[in-house]
Amino acid sequence: MDQALYHPQHGFYSSRATRTGRAGDFLTPVALGNVLGQLLALQANQLFEGLGRPPAIQLVEQGADTGRLACDLLSSIHQNHPLLAASAQFHFLEPLAILREKQKHTLSSAGLLEKVQWHDSWKEMPQNDIPCFFYSCELIDSFPVRIFRYRDGAWREQWVGLGDAGFIWMEGEIDADTTAQIRLWSPPEVDGFTVEMRPGAIPWLQSWARRISQGLVLTLDYGCSATELFSPAKAGGTLVAMRDHQRSTHPLAEPGQQDLTTHVNFTELEESAAREGWKNYGLVNFTRGCTALAAPLLQEDKRPSDTWIRNFRHLTHPTFFGHTHKILVQGKGLPETFQPAMLRTI
Numbered sequence: 567m568d569q570a571l572y573h574p575q576h577g578f579y580s581s582r583a584t585r586t587g588r589a590g591d592f593l594t595p596v597a598l599g600n601v602l603g604q605l606l607a608l609q610a611n612q613l614f615e616g617l618g619r620p621p622a623i624q625l626v627e628q629g630a631d632t633g634r635l636a637c638d639l640l641s642s643i644h645q646n647h648p649l650l651a652a653s654a655q656f657h658f659l660e661p662l663a664i665l666r667e668k669q670k671h672t673l674s675s676a677g678l679l680e681k682v683q684w685h686d687s688w689k690e691m692p693q694n695d696i697p698c699f700f701y702s703c704e705l706i707d708s709f710p711v712r713i714f715r716y717r718d719g720a721w722r723e724q725w726v727g728l729g730d731a732g733f734i735w736m737e738g739e740i741d742a743d744t745t746a747q748i749r750l751w752s753p754p755e756v757d758g759f760t761v762e763m764r765p766g767a768i769p770w771l772q773s774w775a776r777r778i779s780q781g782l783v784l785t786l787d788y789g790c791s792a793t794e795l796f797s798p799a800k801a802g803g804t805l806v807a808m809r810d811h812q813r814s815t816h817p818l819a820e821p822g823q824q825d826l827t828t829h830v831n832f833t834e835l836e837e838s839a840a841r842e843g844w845k846n847y848g849l850v851n852f853t854r855g856c857t858a859l860a861a862p863l864l865q866e867d868k869r870p871s872d873t874w875i876r877n878f879r880h881l882t883h884p885t886f887f888g889h890t891h892k893i894l895v896q897g898k899g900l901p902e903t904f905q906p907a908m909l910r911t912i
């Protein structure tokens with residue numbers, strides 16, 4: 567999965583700059599006009615105000631792909647939140663050269679390159695005590711997974727092997743430690759039950775949790791709690807391959823030409839953050855989180871355009887992003903009274 571997505575020459579993400587959006591292979595919430603950027607700007611501004619308007623605040627996005635969401639967020643901050651705009655420093659965490667170029671192009675077309683920097687990862691970010699607003703959208707689902715299936719009284723790993731006509735699934739034995747890690751989640755031990763484990767999830771969380779001394783972190787993605795993820799409804803696992811806006815029937819076919827993704831285990835991120843001393847404010851679906859943020863924009867005297875309303879409905883619709891996509895809200899060092907706007911009851 568790592569090679570299929572990120573091989574320097576042939577990887578799905580590293581070989582072409584347009585993979586998401588209408589011109590790419592699948593839609594993400596970022597494709598729905600500037601609505602999401604505007605809503606995240608409201609959340610960033612509430613954090614800025616809640617901290618008493620600090621002289622500097624870092625806004626950080628990882629996995630920005632085209633840079634569209636950052637562009638929408640920064641445009642909205644410049645238009646609607648001038649005090650935040652004066653304090654904000656924006657950072658992209660982007661290891662792929664082809665995507666950095668794309669992001670630079672998106673931001674420079676909107677005249678927004680000022681005060682924007684690029685780094686490969688959190689390791690290269692300057693270490694400081696500046697408050698931080700860190701967000702990602704559909705980043706974790708694209709981290710490689712290991713797949714395990716229960717059969718004849720044991721968990722076994724699904725390996726990728728080479729057959730006569732291309733890659734094939736093969737089954738391999740696993741050690742006792744790996745079995746113990748799977749059992750921590752108590753998945754049903756019935757023949758055929760399939761689970762995915764994401765080795766990069768906890769190291770990713772630690773990469774920011776140990777660097778940010780004060781801030782709010784939003785993880786936007788599809789996935790569910792461990793209880794839902796390891797339930798009979800998901801007995802076949804959640805691996806999906808996408809190409810040209812269609813689900814592919816064979817995840818091992820044409821590596822590098824199709825996206826590979828699995829659901830995020832939000833419980834893993836919550837438990838890991840708590841171990842790092844972070845507060846889990848909550849996990850909301852897009853319907854609730856985006857509607858709570860949009861409340862001030864939906865007042866009658868400020869009624870947004872019809873296009874905005876259409877995109878907002880698409881973003882929050884319970885049969886689309888509204889139900890599948892969630893926002894995990896985590897924070898550290900924030901005032902006792904601070905309650906993230908997207909978690910407010912409306």
Ligand SMILES: C[S@@+](CC[C@H](N)C(=O)[O-])C[C@H]1O[C@@H](n2cnc3c(N)ncnc32)[C@H](O)[C@@H]1O
Pocket residue numbers: 579586587594595596597628629630631632659660661662665686702703704705708709
């Ligand atoms: C599914 S796309 C989502 C893109 C965009 N955020 C959106 O919602 O439209 C996943 C993105 O995460 C990026 N990605 C994966 N691992 C990453 C990492 N360790 N650091 C930065 N970006 C990463 C991929 O290159 C890809 O651009």
